[in-house]
Amino acid sequence: MSAADTTTPAKVPPARQAPPPPPAAKERARNGQRPGGAGAAVPWALLAPCLLVLVLVLGYPLARLVTLSFQEFGQSQLWGFLPAEFVGLGNFTEVLGDGEFWTVVLRTVVFAAGCVVFTMVAGMLIALLLQQVSGWVKILVNIALVASWGMPIIVATTVFKWLFDADYGILNALLSKLPGVEMIGHNWFASGPEGLAVIMLLVVWGAVPFVVITLSAGLTQVPKEMVEAARLDGAGAWGVFRYVTLPILKPVIVMLTTLSVIWDMGVFPQVFVMRNGHPEAEFQLLTTYSYDKAFVVNDYAQGSAIALLTVVLLLGVVAVYMRQMLKIGDVE
Template identity: 85%
Template sequence: MSAADTTTPAKVPPPRPAPPPPGVAAARPRRGRAPGGAAVPWALLAPCLLVLALVMGYPLVRLVTLSFQKFGQSQLWGFQPAQSAGFANFTNVLEDGEFWAVVVRTIVFAAGSVIFTMVLGMLIALLLQRVSGWMKTLINVVLVASWGMPVIVATTVFKWLFDSDYGILNALLSKLPGVHLIGHNWFASGPQGLAVIMLLVVWGAVPFVVITLGAGLTQVPKELEEAARLDGAGSWGVFRHVTLPILKPIIVMLTTLSVIWDMGVFPQVFVMRGGHPEAEFQLLTTYSYDRAFVVNDYGQGSAIALITVLLLLGVVALYMRQMLKIGEVE
């Protein structure tokens, strides 16, 4: 046998299929669409939507109806039928100087609460990234415990802490050189009293912000931070150009929720002032309550509450706009 006979024969590739004729699309396998696929999400959301409609639908409709009616004690007890007032309730509210003072006070209170909450929450969340594992766990447990404390209990505790006669805060501060706060009444003026209530609101809101931002910080790529440091960026530069842009969606969401919650503060003011907030302590929620259940003008109280809802809807609209901008950039 010669060497030529032992050579392995070359493999011939199989023939390629002929291309489809012009104008005829090639047949492609298509994935079968599950029957009723478009209806499945709505079916899953139906129980939640039904609960929301039952819990929030009727009160909201009733609120809108009352805001356009003259409704007082006589109408409440059925002695007289409810009378249509048109836009009179809104006109009386918007022409009242006290109402606009309450609006400004509410905006300042909410803005201060949100700013302090977000700044303090961000600082604590950043610090938690630099402590050991057991310390982080301990701090998270403390945060969850404080966050889970009922609002009435927390308000009562703060009321005792700032009590003019038996409050421990006055006693501790009076030990500082040149400070004499024994018997000092923190609620003698509106700004001081609202500052105490703001501290209470921030104390209750910080745990949620810290836990949420802490979870977001775990998603920041370490490679980007190391690259920024190699380029000469300091700690502030890394936070500004790397961490902050990645956390922007979470920060926008937390800020919006904080504005909504802080503009709707009610039990903290109501309990702290013994159920009768003075004029200097009135926010939109307590002002609406007083008009409805103290003055017994339920129509005007409903009008104030509806205006508050419209203001909050404006905040939600700004939130949706920011989220859409973030989505377009990404």
């Protein structure tokens, strides 16, 4: 055996391990904070201007609304002849015990549900059709959608008033040209359901462009490979839509539906302007009913109570919307 064979191999020292971080550093890393706590302050500093504007614009009116709903406040209190008297839940008890209020609530829910259903169905159909047309047709349709979406509500309402006018409305003239149809002089607002259907058509017309544009953007995210695979498996147009397109668009559809419910429950100018500032009893929704109680009957306390109850009714819808937004954020 040679001397080289008897040489003892050199030992490699073990790798040095970094010392464990202190508990405070672990906690900051777990919370996503930078050393020194600077990371936690950056988001609040960026949000501060927006939060300040929200507090200034919405904070005082909301606080005043809540205060008025627990007081007796009419014209005498408005002009300072009598002090505002705290009545506790008296206004809410009176409103909730009024049968007219529940009739208005039911009418508002039915009206909003109809607007949402027709808006989503029409928006989905138009968005799907836009995927089948040529590029220049799609551009023209999108221009028309954006133009109608950008039209002020007062202008759109005035146009619809002219279209459905009993004496000079173009719709009555066109319908009268059909065989056996005589609509000249027909008053679309003689009954509540028929008049609300016209207002519902106005609301849907103004809401469809946003839904179409949003759904069209969502349809671009549907993988063509999945659509082709479904067709190879024998699925028709309805099968592709139900099992491929609809599941992918579900988060967008839920978000749009929730937003539509919130917007349609708060419809005011369409009803107010269409009825010349004095909606009849069969046209009253929660927004116009609250306005009439406050500024027509001059019972500002009850008007505030009705408005606050409307907010409470919408809180559930807002909670669903926020939950869906958080889900979408988690998926991303």
